[in-house]
Amino acid sequence: MNIIVGKNSGFCAGVKHTIDKANDELEKYGGPLDCLGEIIHNKQVVESLENRGLRTIDSIEDAEDKVLIRAHGVSKSVYEYADRNNIRLIDLTCPKVLKIHNQVEDFAKKNYFIFLFGIKNHPETIGTYSFCGVNSYVIESKDDVSPALNLLYSSNLRDVLIISQTTFSLSLFNELSELIMNSLDSTYNIHVEKSICNATSLRQIETEEIAAKVDLMIIIGGKNSSNTKKLCDVASKYCKHVIHIETKDDLSLESVRNFSNIGIMAGASTPRIYH
Ligand code: SF4
Missing domain, CATH: 3.40.1010.20 (4-hydroxy-3-methylbut-2-enyl diphosphate reductase, catalytic domain)
Incomplete structure (x- = not known):
């Protein structure tokens, strides 16, 4: 055979950093340590950390004091809530995801319409989308392209950003961006950001x-x-x-x-x- x-x-650098940091925190201070959402999508790793004091919470409103933010990142509203309520964040958002948050925020400020490719209910996509502003659309499959284009047309914006969740499918990224580029005439300025990790x-x-x-x-x-x-x-x-x-x-x-x-x-x- x-x-x-x-x-x-196996573990990418972002996930490894998150798990190492959670282990360090639990070793230094013990539990309970709140984590907003499952620390990673792996039942066995989650269970072993929970046995040592990690507590998975579904909402920042359930936080007691110190909250760990996992590599996927979170929505803008989580930072705002933590700030208002003096909740300490151990922000382990992967630097590559943070970079995308900053990019979409900058492009939105410059009046770009943003096509965000991603799985709609994935925490990373939900987090990134919250930084995109109103002129944006999440595209998960070819079926989303037409409604996304209609929203772009109704916005009257001419500058367009195409960007994606870091773990999006490479072949689908290429297929969807080609579909969008072929649908828009030369009056549109299209910036494609290859953000797949x-x-x-x-x-x-x-x-x-x-x-x-x-x-x-x-x-x-x-x-x-x-x-x-x-x-x-x-x-x-x-x-x-x-x-x-x-x-x-x-x-x-x-x-x-x-x-x-x-x-x-x-x-x-x-x-x-x-x-
Ligand atoms: S962007 Fe995502 S896949 Fe890439 S290193 Fe960071 S957490 Fe891992």
């Missing part, structure tokens, strides 16, 4: 390469992790058999025994011990 393990598997695009490209060489692709990561689900979609285009697992307990040896070439890739929120 030949097994290829992706070199770009390098860690994400490298992982997606390597997944394609491995999936094309093997008979079975195993993708490891949280069932609720958007970037892991995207790896499954990418792998499915090149390999007939794709299995998504969270831990080794989800994998039966029977299901892999008949394959001679197997590829393994893990999402950005999967620690090394699971792959």
Whole structure:
């Protein structure tokens, strides 16, 4: 049996920084330590930190004193609420996500209409969208392009920014931006910001390469992790058999025994011990 393990598997720098910092805080001060939303989309990691005192809260209004902001980032209203109520934030928003917040805010101030590509209910997209202002639209699929263009036309703005969630699909980014650019005439000034994180695009490209060489692709990561689900979609285009697992307990040896070439890739929120 030949097994290829992706070199770009597992924790990205942003997630690693968040988990290291949460561990440091719990070691120095103990719990409880509030975290706004699940610290990462990985049930096993969340449970192990919660056992040491991390408390997942759904709203900043449930915060007691000190709140950890995870790598996905949060909405502008969270910063405003914390400021008004003297809540201390340990802001672990990934610097790459913070950069996007600043960019969309700057472009909105310059009267650009913003097309934000992202999964609509993903915390990163919700956070980024809050910095975009009213002249903006979240595009998750081709179906959103037409209503987004209608909103642009009704705004009468001529400057356009195309930007995305850091873990958005690279191929969908290219497809959607081409669709928008082909729909707008030369009176529009279009700025395309390739904001997909390098860690994400490298992982997606390597997944394609491995999936094309093997008979079975195993993708490891949280069932609720958007970037892991995207790896499954990418792998499915090149390999007939794709299995998504969270831990080794989800994998039966029977299901892999008949394959001679197997590829393994893990999402950005999967620690090394699971792959
Ligand atoms: S995928 Fe990239 S942008 Fe997102 S948290 Fe990781 S390093 Fe940061």
